[in-house]
Amino acid sequence: MSLLRFVRLVLLTAPLASPLAAQERWNDEQTLALVRSAIVQRSAQLADTALRDYRARAHGYVTFLAQFGEGFPLPPAVVKSDELMVEVLWQAPDRSAQRIIGRRDTLLLPTDMNYHRDHLGVVQNNFPSIIRLGDGDEVRDVAHPLSTAGLALYDYRLSDSLAIRSGTQAIDVLMIQVRPKDDRQAAAVGAVHLDRANASVVRMTLSFTRAALKDPQLEDVSVILENGLVEGRFWLPRRQEIEIRRTATWMDFPARGIIRGRWEITDVEPNITPAPDRFMGPEITEVPRQLQRTYPFEGEILRALPEAIRTLDDAEVREVQEAARQLVRAGALARVGLARPAARRVSDLLRVNRVEGFAAGAGLSQTLGSGFTVSMLGRFGTADHRWKGSGALTWRSPREAQWNLEWSDDFGEAGGLAEVSGLRNSLAAQEFGSDWTDPYGLERGRIRYTSAPRERDRWSIELARERHRPLAVAATPATGRYEPTLAADQSILTATTLGWIRAPAAEPSAPQLSGNVHLTLARTDAGATPATALVRLSAELEARHPAGAGLVVARTLLHGITGGAGVPVQWGAFAGGPLSAPGYAFHALRGDAMVAQRVEWHRRAGSVPVRFGRFGAVPTTVTVAPYVHQTMIHARDGAGWTSAPSVGLGVIGLFDLLRFDVARPLRGRGWLVTLDVARAFWPAL
Numbered sequence: 001m002s003l004l005r006f007v008r009l010v011l012l013t014a015p016l017a018s019p020l021a022a023q024e025r026w027n028d029e030q031t032l033a034l035v036r037s038a039i040v041q042r043s044a045q046l047a048d049t050a051l052r053d054y055r056a057r058a059h060g061y062v063t064f065l066a067q068f069g070e071g072f073p074l075p076p077a078v079v080k081s082d083e084l085m086v087e088v089l090w091q092a093p094d095r096s097a098q099r100i101i102g103r104r105d106t107l108l109l110p111t112d113m114n115y116h117r118d119h120l121g122v123v124q125n126n127f128p129s130i131i132r133l134g135d136g137d138e139v140r141d142v143a144h145p146l147s148t149a150g151l152a153l154y155d156y157r158l159s160d161s162l163a164i165r166s167g168t169q170a171i172d173v174l175m176i177q178v179r180p181k182d183d184r185q186a187a188a189v190g191a192v193h194l195d196r197a198n199a200s201v202v203r204m205t206l207s208f209t210r211a212a213l214k215d216p217q218l219e220d221v222s223v224i225l226e227n228g229l230v231e232g233r234f235w236l237p238r239r240q241e242i243e244i245r246r247t248a249t250w251m252d253f254p255a256r257g258i259i260r261g262r263w264e265i266t267d268v269e270p271n272i273t274p275a276p277d278r279f280m281g282p283e284i285t286e287v288p289r290q291l292q293r294t295y296p297f298e299g300e301i302l303r304a305l306p307e308a309i310r311t312l313d314d315a316e317v318r319e320v321q322e323a324a325r326q327l328v329r330a331g332a333l334a335r336v337g338l339a340r341p342a343a344r345r346v347s348d349l350l351r352v353n354r355v356e357g358f359a360a361g362a363g364l365s366q367t368l369g370s371g372f373t374v375s376m377l378g379r380f381g382t383a384d385h386r387w388k389g390s391g392a393l394t395w396r397s398p399r400e401a402q403w404n405l406e407w408s409d410d411f412g413e414a415g416g417l418a419e420v421s422g423l424r425n426s427l428a429a430q431e432f433g434s435d436w437t438d439p440y441g442l443e444r445g446r447i448r449y450t451s452a453p454r455e456r457d458r459w460s461i462e463l464a465r466e467r468h469r470p471l472a473v474a475a476t477p478a479t480g481r482y483e484p485t486l487a488a489d490q491s492i493l494t495a496t497t498l499g500w501i502r503a504p505a506a507e508p509s510a511p512q513l514s515g516n517v518h519l520t521l522a523r524t525d526a527g528a529t530p531a532t533a534l535v536r537l538s539a540e541l542e543a544r545h546p547a548g549a550g551l552v553v554a555r556t557l558l559h560g561i562t563g564g565a566g567v568p569v570q571w572g573a574f575a576g577g578p579l580s581a582p583g584y585a586f587h588a589l590r591g592d593a594m595v596a597q598r599v600e601w602h603r604r605a606g607s608v609p610v611r612f613g614r615f616g617a618v619p620t621t622v623t624v625a626p627y628v629h630q631t632m633i634h635a636r637d638g639a640g641w642t643s644a645p646s647v648g649l650g651v652i653g654l655f656d657l658l659r660f661d662v663a664r665p666l667r668g669r670g671w672l673v674t675l676d677v678a679r680a681f682w683p684a685l
Contacts (some may be wrong), residue, residue, distance in 0.1 A: 102295025357383025532566025
């Protein structure tokens with residue numbers, strides 16, 4: 001009896017280990033026998049069956065997306081998407097040929113992004129014995145877990161069993177978890193699902209150790225290969241997914257590029273005896289582009305694009321990444337790099353305001369391994385002749401929980417709400433003397449814990465010791481003059497802050513609630529005012545709901561503080577500006593409590609093609625957003641509440657990057673006209 005037939009007999013007759021025992025046992029005899037059978041099955045290329053070759057068609061999408069923001073809370077934006085139809089041929093033992101017969105693409109943001117050739121085709125036979133991705137630039141020379149070489153490099157554990165149906169046939173499938181014996185080496189991490197009857201591969205879900213990723217900018221690579229039963233006999237490719245995530249290493253801007261590939265393989269025909277010349281030349285070829293464009297795809301490419309690709313809301317891919325974190329040490333998946341230039345936003349490098357004048361800064365960041373990162377930032381103002389800076393030690397868990405230990409000597413913002421982006425404020429301050437910040441000196445030491453994301457929610461707790469001081473105007477603008485700075489109170493505070501953050505939903509037009517709420521309990525220990533206990537609540541909430549042909553967006557701002565005469569003026573409520581009170585002068589309204597409510601109606605008003613030279617014509621939509629706004633602020637002197645209503649019109653365009661606003665107060669005179677980058681991009685500016 002052959003080894004393969006003997007192992008099959010054992011697997012068919014032996015009882016499975018209990019789930020509890022399986023969780024504790026690696027490399028037991030039953031599991032290793034199953035793995036050896038799978039290796040023999042793969043090396044024989046299904047030699048015990050009648051499969052000589054097959055032909056199929058693969059319909060897929062290869063999409064490039066961009067995402068940014070601290071912790072990447074914002075949904076990704078599609079930059080470029082390609083829809084492809086590929087003719088697939090395979091012949092025993094290992095001959096493969098793929099030809100792209102249909103392709104259409106759409107470009108939503110300027111880019112000359114080109115994919116690696118192997119991203120434009122499907123994986124045949126669940127990878128050869130050596131795994132490569134991205135033409136070897138992403139993953140190179142990793143031993144396959146189901147290969148002769150892999151048997152000596154990996155640990156295996158029988159994890160679970162389940163029954164699946166293919167037509168009228170019930171099939172028992174066994175899941176084998178795989179991890180490297182030495183996770184410092186280039187290796188795969190994940191699981192393989194095997195047909196219990198003959199050890200054929202039904203499904204593979206793999207990620208890779210840090211040593212396997214050749215591009216230092218890669219965060220991670222996740223692969224899902226799923227096979228289907230053809231003619232009740234042959235396990236052949238049916239569905240495949242790949243996700244490749246990259247982040248920049250030259251700067252600490254929270255930006256990420258993502259490539260998602262998703263394929264459905266259909267019309268599988270075994271044993272069609274293709275002509276031998278079909279396998280000559282490169283594995284992946286394509287018909288002339290003119291013919292590719294004539295392929296009859298259905299509908300519009302963006303409407304046809306699967307939601308899981310557009311939003312990254314793919315539970316299966318997230319499960320692959322989470323499983324990899326659980327199977328190996330966090331350090332095996334984390335990047336460790338040399339010290340590099342760093343900044344959290346553009347204004348850390350260059351900014352202009354009435355206190356510093358022109359200020360230039362720089363920073364360094366070092367990934368230490370095991371989840372630790374140390375960073376330092378410094379900035380010098382040419383008008384106040386003073387250095388500002390910060391240093392931080394951050395630890396991030398495999399599940400993205402985070403601890404921060406930080407010290408800084410910089411500026412705080414009165415009221416805590418920025419009315420405009422840092423880029424817009426620097427330009428207006430330099431050229432026109434219009435500085436829409438109310439800074440005060442802030443020296444702070446703090447420790448903060450931020451929980452791992454649970455769906456869209458995160459919470460945090462922070463302990464801080466702060467010293468506040470007033471600042472003075474030291475700069476001169478090109479034209480006009482600067483207003484005086486806020487007369488901030490000298491204060492020393494000890495504060496505890498509890499926070500809750502809900503990220504926006506992956507689909508912007510879906511009904512949703514997002515925002516953040518922070519509750520601070522503090523005590524002033526010294527300063528010009530008597531020691532006192534303080535309580536401050538601040539919140540920013542946004543609700544979205546489809547309405548007719550448009551979208552209703554409701555934004556709520558809350559800010560309130562109690563503590564009597566000991567409340568520092570800079571901790572009070574401030575309103576006036578495009579966000580808190582459009583149409584009213586900057587911070588013209590001040591008190592100890594503020595409530596602001598805005599209701600907008602967003603509707604697309606057309607599309608304008610914009611040409612970007614070698615990038616070609618890129619369609620950009622224009623959205624109009626009429627709104628009403630009401631602000632109520634409670635005065636500190638006991639005069640009660642003041643109402644500040646206004647109306648306005650916003651126009652959002654250029655890939656939703658810019659927003660133009662015209663607002664008019666309903667109490668008072670004048671108009672306020674502003675042009676700024678969309679608020680979602682402010683954290684990077």
